[in-house]
Amino acid sequence: MRGTIFPWRAGNRFELLLDGAAFFPRMLAAIDSAERQVELELYLIEDGGCSERLVDALCRASARGVLVRGLFDAFGAAGLGSALRQQLLGAGVQLRWYNPVRWRRGVRNFHRDHRKLLLVDRRLAYVGGTGSTDEFWLPDEASSPWHEAMVEIEGPLVGDWQQLFEHQWLARFSWRPSHQPMPLRLPDCPPAGLGLGRVAYADAAQHRDILLSLVRALRGARQRVWLATPYFLPTWKIRRALRQAAARGVEVRLLLAGRNTDHPPVRFAGQRYYPRLLKAGVRIFEYQPRFLHLKMVLVDDWVSVGSCNFDHWNLRFNLDANVEALDPAFTRAVAASFIEDFGHSREVTLQDWHQRPWWRRAQQRLWGWLDRLAVNLLDRWR
Numbered sequence: 001m002r003g004t005i006f007p008w009r010a011g012n013r014f015e016l017l018l019d020g021a022a023f024f025p026r027m028l029a030a031i032d033s034a035e036r037q038v039e040l041e042l043y044l045i046e047d048g049g050c051s052e053r054l055v056d057a058l059c060r061a062s063a064r065g066v067l068v069r070g071l072f073d074a075f076g077a078a079g080l081g082s083a084l085r086q087q088l089l090g091a092g093v094q095l096r097w098y099n100p101v102r103w104r105r106g107v108r109n110f111h112r113d114h115r116k117l118l119l120v121d122r123r124l125a126y127v128g129g130t131g132s133t134d135e136f137w138l139p140d141e142a143s144s145p146w147h148e149a150m151v152e153i154e155g156p157l158v159g160d161w162q163q164l165f166e167h168q169w170l171a172r173f174s175w176r177p178s179h180q181p182m183p184l185r186l187p188d189c190p191p192a193g194l195g196l197g198r199v200a201y202a203d204a205a206q207h208r209d210i211l212l213s214l215v216r217a218l219r220g221a222r223q224r225v226w227l228a229t230p231y232f233l234p235t236w237k238i239r240r241a242l243r244q245a246a247a248r249g250v251e252v253r254l255l256l257a258g259r260n261t262d263h264p265p266v267r268f269a270g271q272r273y274y275p276r277l278l279k280a281g282v283r284i285f286e287y288q289p290r291f292l293h294l295k296m297v298l299v300d301d302w303v304s305v306g307s308c309n310f311d312h313w314n315l316r317f318n319l320d321a322n323v324e325a326l327d328p329a330f331t332r333a334v335a336a337s338f339i340e341d342f343g344h345s346r347e348v349t350l351q352d353w354h355q356r357p358w359w360r361r362a363q364q365r366l367w368g369w370l371d372r373l374a375v376n377l378l379d380r381w382r
Contacts, residue, residue, distance in 0.1 A: 005184060005185065005186060005187060005209060006160045006198050006199040006200070006201075007187050007198060008187055008189075008190055008196055008197070008198045008326075009155070009156045009157050009160070009196070009197060009198065010156075010193060010194070010195050010196050011155050011156055011194075011195045012153060012154065012155030012156060012157045012195040012196070012197045012325075012327070013152075013153070013154040013155055013195060014151055014152070014153055014195070014197065014323070014325055014327050014329075014330040015151065015152040015330075015333075016149060016151060016305070016330065016333040016334060016337065017126075017128075017149065017150045017151070017152060018147075018148075018149050018294075018337060019137075019143070019144055019147060019148060019149075020050070020130065020136040020137025020138075020144040020146075020148065021137060021141070021142060021143065021144065023126065023128070023130065023137075023148075023149075023150040023152075024050065024053070024054075024130075024136070024137040026126075026152060027054075027118055027126050027150075028053060028054065028057045030118070030120045030124055030126070031057040031058060031060075031061050031118075031120065032057055032060065032061070033120070034061050034064075034066045034120050034121055035066065035121055036066060036067065036121050036122075037066060037067040037068070037069075037119075037120075037121060037122070038058065038061050038066055038067070038068045038069070038118075038119070038120055038121075039068075039069050039070075039071070039117070039118070039119040039162075039165050039169075040058070040068075040069070040070045040071070040117070040118050040119075041070075041071045041072075041113065041115050041116070041117040041118075041165055041168065042070075042071075042072055042073070042076070042077070042115075042116055042117075042131060042132060043072075043073045043076040043112060043113055043114045043115065043116065043131060043307070044073075044076040044077075044131025044132065044133055045072055045076065045077045045079070045080050045131060045132040045133070046077070046078075046079025046080055046131075046132070046133050047079060047080060047081045047083075047084060048133055048134040048138075049134055049138055049139045050132050050133055050134050050136060050137045050138060050139065051080065051084060051132045051133070052084070053139055054132050055084050055087055055088055058070070058088060058091070058093055059087060059088065059091035059093065062091045062092045062093050063091060063092075067094075068091075068092070068093045068094065069093070069094045069095075069096075069169065070088065070093055070094070070095045070096070071095075071096050071098065071113070071165070071168060071169055072095065072096075072097055072098065072113075073097070073098045073099070073112050073113040073114070074097040074098055074099055074100040074101060075099070075101055075109075075112055076112065076113075076114075076131070077097065079133075096169065098112070098113035098168075098319075099111055099112065099113070110316075110317045111317050111318070111319075112317060112318050112319070113168070113318070113319045114307050114308075114314065114318035114319055114320050115168075115201075115306075115307050115319050115320060115321045116128055116129055116130050116131065116150075116306075116307045117161060117164075117165060117321065119158065119161060119162055119165060122158060122159065122162055123154065123158060124152070124153070124154055124158065125152075125153040125154075125157070125158045125161045125162075126150050126151070126152055126153070127150065127151050127153060127161065127305070127306055127307075127321065127322070127323045128148065128149050128150030128151055128294075128295075128305060128306060128307070129148050129149065129150070129293060129294055129295050129306065129307050130148050130150055135262075135291075136148055136293075143290075144290075145260075145290055145291060146290060146291045146293045147287065147289070147290045147291065147292045147293060147294060147341075148293045148294050149294040149295075149296055149305055149337070151305050151306075151323050153197070153323060155195060155197075157197045157198070157199065157323070160198070160199040161199060161321075164199060164201060164321060168319065184208065184209055184212060186209065186212055186213055186216065189216075189217075189220075189302065189326065190326065191326075192301045192326040192327070192328055192331070193326060193327070194327060194328070194329075195327055196325065196326040196327055197323055197324060197325040197326070197327065198323075198324050199321060199322075199323065199324075200213050200304065200306075200321070200322045200323075200324050201319070201320060201321040201322070202308060202314070202315060202318065202319065202320045202321075203319050208315065210304075210306075210308050210315075210320060210321070210322055211235065211237070211238075211310070211315055213304070213324065214238065214297060214304065214310060215237050215238065215241050217297070217299040217300075217302050217304075218238070218241035218242060218244075218245055218299060219241055219244070219245075220299075220300075221245045221248075221250045221252075221299045221300055222250065222300055223250065223251065223300050224250065224251045224252075224253075224298065224299070224300060225242065225245050225250055225251070225252045225253070225297075225298075225299050226251075226253045226255065226297070226298040226299075226335075226338045227242075227253070227254055227255065227296075227297045227298075227310075228254075228255035228256075228292065228294055228295065228296045228297070228338070228341070229254075229255075229256065229295055229309050229310055229311070230256075230257045230261070230291065230292055230293045230294070230295070230309065231257070231263065231266050231267075231270065231309045231311050231313075231314075232254070232256045232257075232267070232270035232271075232273070232311070233266065233269060233270050233309075233311035233312055233313060233371065234270075234273070234310055234311060234312070235310075235311075235312050235315060238310060239273060239276070239277070242254075242277060242280075242282055243276065243277060243280035243282065246277075246280045246281035246282045247280060247281065251283075252281065252282045252283065253282075253283045253284075253285060253338075253342065254277070254282060254283070254284045254285065255285050255287060255292065255338065255341055255342065255345065256270070256284065256285065256286050256287070256292070257286065257287060257291060257292045257293075258286035258287050258288050258292070258345070258346060259286075259288070260287075260288070260289075260290055260291040260292075261291055262291060265367045265370075266367075266371075268360075268363045268364045268366075268367040268368070269364070269367040269368045269370070269371040270311075271364045271368075272364055272365070272368035274348065274353055275350070275353055278348070278349070278350045278353060279350065283347060284347065284348040285341075285342050285345035285346065285347050285348070286345055286346050286348060287341055287344060287345045288344055288345060288346055289344050292341070295307060295308055295309055295310070295322070296334060296337070296338075297310075298331070298334050298335060298338060301326055301328070301331050302324065302325075302326055302331075303324065303325045303326070303327075303330060303331055303334050304322045304323070304324045304325075305322060305323055305325075305334070306320065306321050306322025306323055307320045307321055307322065308320035308321070308322050
C-alpha cells in the first residue's frame with residue numbers, strides 16, 4: 001500500500017456519535033449483529049467495565065462462527081490483563097500486537113498504531129478517536145470523563161477502510177520505517193455532495209496524506225476553520241496555514257483541552273504557540289467540563305474526523321487515519337457539535353496571555369523547551 005491515495009467516493013452515510021454513551025452501545029450492537037467478520041484496530045485498550053463489555057461481544061461473535069480479528073498496539077494495550085486476553089484467545093479471536101517494545105529497537109519503539117477502527121461484515125465502519133477504557137465509557141454511567149467522537153459509516157467507503165486494515169494486519173511491524181516524506185498527489189476535492197467521503201491516513205513510512213490534505217484545506221479556506229485537538233503541538237506548516245487563513249479574514253477557531261487533561265506538560269508545551277496565533281487573529285477556546293479528546297476539523301464544508309491529533313509527534317511516529325467528508329448533513333452535525341463545545345469553553349485572549357502568572361510562564365517555557373529538545377534529538381538519531 002506504500003503511496004496509496006484513496007479517492008473520493010459517493011453514496012456513503014455518515015453519522016456523528018459524540019461520547020462513549022452514544023457510540024459504544026452502537027458499536028457493541030453492530031458486533032452482536034455480525035454474520036461473517038469483525039475487525040477491530042485500537043491503540044488504547046485496558047482492563048475495566050468498558051473492555052469487559054467489548055471482549056464479551058467479540059467472544060459472542062466468535063462463538064457464532066464469525067471471524068473476529070483484533071489488531072492492538074502492544075504499548076497501548078499493556079493495560080489489558082491476562083484474563084481478558086485469554087478470554088479472547090479461548091473464544092477463537094485472532095489477535096496481533098503492533099510493535100512490541102524491545103530495548104534493541106531504540107527509537108523504533110516510538111512507532112505506535114494510533115488508529116481506532118471497527119469493521120463489521122464489510123458493510124459498516126466506526127472511525128474516530130476512542131480507546132476501550134473507562135475514561136471513554138463506563139457502562140451504566142450517563143456521561144464519561146473524556147469527550148470523544150466516532151463516525152458511523154455505511155457505503156462504498158467501508159471497502160477502503162477494510163483495505164487499510166488488511167494491509168496493517170499483514171504488515172504489523174515487519175519492515176524498517178523510512179523517514180523521508182513521500183511525494184504524493186492528492187485527489188482534487190469535489191463540490192460538496194450527498195455521501196462524499198474518503199480515507200486519509202498516515203503511517204510510519206512517512207506517508208503524509210493526512211497532513212497534506214489538512215494543509216491544503218487550510219490554505220483554501222474562505223469562511224471558517226474550526227479545529228479541535230487534545231494535544232496542541234502542530235507542525236510549522238499547520239501553524240503558518242492557520243495564521244495565513246486568519247490574515248485573509250477567515251474565522252479561525254481552535255478548540256483545545258483546558259485544565260482537564262491527561263498530559264499537562266503537553267498542554268503547557270503547546271501554549272507557547274498561543275501569542276503568534278492570537279496576534280494573527282486566531283481565536284483559542286479551552287474546553288472546560290471534561291477532557292477534550294476528540295480530533296475534528298471543519299474547513300468551510302470539508303470535515304475531517306479520526307485519530308490524528310495533527311501534532312508533530314503523531315505525524316513522526318504514528319499510524320493514524322481520518323475520514324474526510326463533504327456531505328452537507330454531516331457538515332451541519334459537526335458544526336453544531338463545535339458550536340456547543342465553544343459554549344462550554346473559556347476563550348483565551350491576548351490580554352489573558354499577558355496577564356498569566358509567573359509560575360505559568362515558567363511551566364510553559366520549561367515544557368516548550370523540553371519538547372523542542374526531544375524532537376531535535378529524535379530527528380538527529382534517525
